Amino acid sequence: xxxxQTKKMMKTLLALIPVESPLYSFHPVSRLLLFxxxxxxxxxxxxxxxxxMFAVVVLLLFIYSKVALxxxxxxxPVILCAGIFTFLTFIFFPGKDPDYKxxxxxxxxxxxxxxxxxxxIAYSKILALLLSxxxxxxxxxxxDILAALRTLKMPFVASYVLGLSLRSAGMFLEDLHTVREAxxxxxxxxxxxxxxxxxxxxxxxxxxxxSLALRRSDEIxxxxxxxxxxxxxxxxxxxxxxxxxxFSASDVATCVVLILLLVLIVxxxxxxxxxxxxxxxxxxxxK
Amino acid sequence: xxxxxxxxxxxxxxxxxxxxxxxxxIMMALFIGVGVVVGTFGSLAVPLGFVSAxxxxxxxxxxxxxxxxMWGGIASIVFPLISNAIAGSASIxxxxxxxxxxxxxxxxxxxxxxxxxxxxRLKSGKDxxxxxxxxxxxxNAIGAAWGVMVLRxxxxxxxxxxxxxxxxxxxxxxxxxxxxxxxxxxxxxxLIVKSKSFCKKYWA
Numbered sequence: 367x368x369x370x371q372t373k374k375m376m377k378t379l380l381a382l383i384p385v386e387s388p389l390y391s392f393h394p395v396s397r398l399l400l401f402x403x404x405x406x407x408x409x410x411x412x413x414x415x416x417x418x419m420f421a422v423v424v425l426l427l428f429i430y431s432k433v434a435l436x437x438x439x440x441x442x443p444v445i446l447c448a449g450i451f452t453f454l455t456f457i458f459f460p461g462k463d464p465d466y467k468x469x470x471x472x473x474x475x476x477x478x479x480x481x482x483x484x485x486x487i488a489y490s491k492i493l494a495l496l497l498s499x500x501x502x503x504x505x506x507x508x509x510d511i512l513a514a515l516r517t518l519k520m521p522f523v524a525s526y527v528l529g530l531s532l533r534s535a536g537m538f539l540e541d542l543h544t545v546r547e548a549x550x551x552x553x554x555x556x557x558x559x560x561x562x563x564x565x566x567x568x569x570x571x572x573x574x575x576x577s578l579a580l581r582r583s584d585e586i587x588x589x590x591x592x593x594x595x596x597x598x599x600x601x602x603x604x605x606x607x608x609x610x611x612x613f614s615a616s617d618v619a620t621c622v623v624l625i626l627l628l629v630l631i632v633x634x635x636x637x638x639x640x641x642x643x644x645x646x647x648x649x650x651x652x653k
Numbered sequence: 654x655x656x657x658x659x660x661x662x663x664x665x666x667x668x669x670x671x672x673x674x675x676x677x678x679i680m681m682a683l684f685i686g687v688g689v690v691v692g693t694f695g696s697l698a699v700p701l702g703f704v705s706a707x708x709x710x711x712x713x714x715x716x717x718x719x720x721x722x723m724w725g726g727i728a729s730i731v732f733p734l735i736s737n738a739i740a741g742s743a744s745i746x747x748x749x750x751x752x753x754x755x756x757x758x759x760x761x762x763x764x765x766x767x768x769x770x771x772x773x774r775l776k777s778g779k780d781x782x783x784x785x786x787x788x789x790x791x792x793n794a795i796g797a798a799w800g801v802m803v804l805r806x807x808x809x810x811x812x813x814x815x816x817x818x819x820x821x822x823x824x825x826x827x828x829x830x831x832x833x834x835x836x837x838x839x840x841x842x843x844l845i846v847k848s849k850s851f852c853k854k855y856w857a
Contacts, residue, residue, distance in 0.1 A: 380739065405745035409807060444697065444741055451701040452809075459814035481811060488809045495744035503739050527682040531731065534686020542690075569833055572691075573840045579683040580848055586683075587676035596675065 379532070381437040381504040389431040389505050393617040394514035396624075397506055403624045404498035408491045410635050413646040417490035424497040433504050441500060448496070449489050456485035469652060479652050486648050508532040513607045530586070534579070541578050542571060662772050662846055663853050671857035680850035681724040688713040688732030689739070695829070696740035704804065704818055706825035710736060711758060711796065712834035715788040718763025719773050719838070720845045722852035729759030747807060754799025761795065762788035763855075773842040775835065784838065789831040797823035 375382045383389075389397065404424070408417050428435055457472065460481035470477045508529060515525045550556075556564070634640040643649060665671065692710030699707035710733065717725030730752045737743035743751065765787035766773060771780040801819045804810045810818050845851050 402745060409744070409746055412808075440697070441741055447699075447701060451704065455814040455818065456811045459811050459817060461811060461813035484808070484811060491807075492809065495747075496741035499738045499744055500741050523678065527678060527685070528731075530679065530682035531685035531689065531735070534683045535689040535735075536686075538686050538690045569836050572687075572833065572837060576687065576837065576841045577844055579687060580680070580844060580850065583676055583680040583683050583850055584848075587674070587679045590675055590679070 401502035408494035414490035692736030696742035711830035714759030715762035722855040758796035
């Protein structure tokens with residue numbers, strides 16, 4: 367039963383996702399565009415409620431794509447700490463403005479309306495951007511990213527470097543795992559170690575890992591040389607990965623809608639001053 | 654004797670011709686991977702949103718530029734884009750705005766080691782001094798100044814917290830990156846300077 371389930375799941379850069387995820391009906395270019403556009407939209411919006419809604423939409427996309435929301439657990443500290451830090455900076459360093467109004471006190475510190483509003487704006491943007499970023503890497507594999515970039519005619523060397531970089535991060539972690547297992551096999555007890563010793567040990571891991579990377583670079587460059595690849599002329603070659611994806615009408619529609627959405631948001635923001643904090647519900651609540 | 658050894662690391666041997674090779678590109682790609690892991694770990698270990706207060710990835714930038722010149726500089730730009738996205742510590746727009754700061758943060762040490770003819774193996778007091786000033790303090794100050802400027806531009810920190818965030822960022826990054834960078838230079842440089850990937854000039 368377990369093996370059947372494993373076959374149906376696919377490992378992305380950050381999570382496990384079912385092979386039949388509806389998201390995979392979209393071409394990698396559409397998914398990449400979604401990542402780029404959603405990485406910009408919250409920056410133009412100064413209404414926290416809209417950015418929080420945006421974050422909810424991204425969470426719904428997680429559910430639609432059948433990504434287990436439990437994979438977001440590791441980001442909870444990031445989400446919480448970022449919020450605490452953002453609010454603390456605006457509470458402790460509100461700045462001076464005669465128009466500020468005191469709306470309360472915390473630990474003897476006055477809370478002013480505008481800095482608290484600004485904290486909400488900043489945090490809502492951070493949350494929305496963070497979730498959209500995690501969404502992309504939770505739903506895409508290294509080969510999806512490569513397929514998107516090669517479809518967009520990125521030069522072979524650049525896409526190869528990017529692919530190898532992402533793969534290298536995985537190899538680096540595998541090497542680290544091997545080193546740690548070798549230490550444990552020799553009787554190293556992590557649990558009994560002091561914190562300072564653990565810090566020292568972790569710093570020292572980098573030495574064998576970089577040495578392995580150095581050896582690997584020689585092996586890979588030799589292999590490429592033998593296959594006839596060079597920096598200057600890689601020549602035109604058949605791209606197997608691209609044959610696996612088809613840019614359909616729904617992709618065209620998705621890309622148009624996404625680009626239009628960003629253009630409209632930017633247009634209405636700068637032409638009619640929409641999405642400003644003055645129109646926010648939070649402004650009324652705080653006041 | 655020491656000066657002679659220092660100069661030898663960077664000076665070309667008679668008849669030695671150095672041009673960018675495939676192994677430089679491959680090493681850069683692998684180094685980006687190393688940076689992604691170290692950078693992501695740093696961002697997740699002390700998560701403060703878009704503000705960086707403990708980021709050992711900076712050591713990878715400085716050391717990469719000392720060893721691999723401009724290839725390290727490119728890696729300094731690329732790996733934070735990926736690690737920030739994976740760790741969720743900055744959006745693509747903010748990461749792109751960080752890029753010039755990341756480049757300066759890395760290349761400063763690479764330039765200083767070549768300009769002052771220092772040995773990447775940190776053999777003399779001068780090597781340590783240049784690494785401390787250019788690879789530890791100055792580069793992090795520049796990176797933090799740039800980072801804080803970007804965050805101000807996007808309205809993600811309060812204007813009056815600028816100085817505090819800058820100090821927290823630069824000091825917080827200097828400590829872990831100085832320690833990790835010193836370990837790398839001291840123990841890995843002897844291997845790197847003998848390898849084909851080592852760049853005596855900026856590109857080869």
